[in-house]
Amino acid sequence: xxxxxxxxxxxxxxxxxxxxxxxxxxxxxxxxxxxxxxxxxxxxxxxxxxxxxxxxxxxxxxxxxxxxxxxxxxxxxxxxxxxxxxxxxxxxxxxxxxxxxxxxxxxxxxxxxxxxxxxxxxxxxxxxxxxxxxxxxxxxxx
Numbered sequence: 001x002x003x004x005x006x007x008x009x010x011x012x013x014x015x016x017x018x019x020x021x022x023x024x025x026x027x028x029x030x031x032x033x034x035x036x037x038x039x040x041x042x043x044x045x046x047x048x049x050x051x052x053x054x055x056x057x058x059x060x061x062x063x064x065x066x067x068x069x070x071x072x073x074x075x076x077x078x079x080x081x082x083x084x085x086x087x088x089x090x091x092x093x094x095x096x097x098x099x100x101x102x103x104x105x106x107x108x109x110x111x112x113x114x115x116x117x118x119x120x121x122x123x124x125x126x127x128x129x130x131x132x133x134x135x136x137x138x139x140x141x142x
Contacts, residue, residue, distance in 0.1 A: 021050065025058040029074060032096060036118060036138075043079055043099060070105075070113070077101040077121070087111040087131075097121040107131035 028035060035041070046055075046062060055062060063079040070087035074094045077083055081101035087093050088108045095115040097103045103123040107113040111131045116138050117123060125133035 021054050022057070025050070025054065025060065029058060029060070029076065032076070036096075036098075046078065070111075077103050085113075087113050087133075097123060105133055107133035 028041075041049075043062070050062075052062070052064070059074055060076045061078065061081050061083065063081065064077075065082045067084045068075070068086070070085050070091065070093050072091045072093065074096070075085060076096045076098075078098050079101065080099065081097075081103060083101070083103045085093075085095060085103060085105045086108070087106070088111060090110045091112070093111070093113045095103065095105060095113065096118070097115065098118045098121055100119070101121045101123075103115070103117075103121070105113055105115050105123065105125050107125075107127040108131055109128070111127075111133075113125070113127075113131070113133045114136070115123070115125050115134065116136045118138050120139075123135075125135040127133040
C-alpha cells in the first residue's frame with residue numbers, strides 16, 4: 001500500500017514481511033510527513049490493525065479521551081481524540097493532531113511545544129510566557 005502511494009526506494013528497502021509492530025510504528029512516526037501527504041495508512045487501517053497498547057507505547061492515540069503529562073519527543077492524535085497535554089519543565093515536544101481530534105496543550109516552566117493541527121482538528125495552545133507553545137494550522141497543507 002505504501003509503495004503504491006509513492007514510497008521511495010530507500011524507505012521501501014527498510015520494509016520486510018517479518019517486521020515487528022514496534023518497527024512499523026517507529027517508521028510511521030519517522031515518516032509522518034509521508035503519512036499526512038498520502039493519508040497513509042488510513043485511519044480505518046490503523047483502527048483495525050493496531051492495538052491501543054501498542055499505539056500508546058509510541059505516544060500515538062486514536063479515538064481516545066486522555067489527559068497526559070508530556071515528556072520529550074512527539075505525540076500523535078488521530079481520529080476523534082479529546083485530549084489535554086501538559087508539558088512542564090525544560091522539554092521539547094512536537095504534537096501532531098489529525099482528523100476530528102480536539103487537543104489542548106499547555107507549556108510551562110521552559111517547555112517548548114510545537115503543535116500542528118491537520119484536517120478538521122482543533123485545540124488551544126497556552127504557555128506561561130517563559131515557555132513556547134506554537135500552534136500551526138496545517139489544514140490545507142497535506
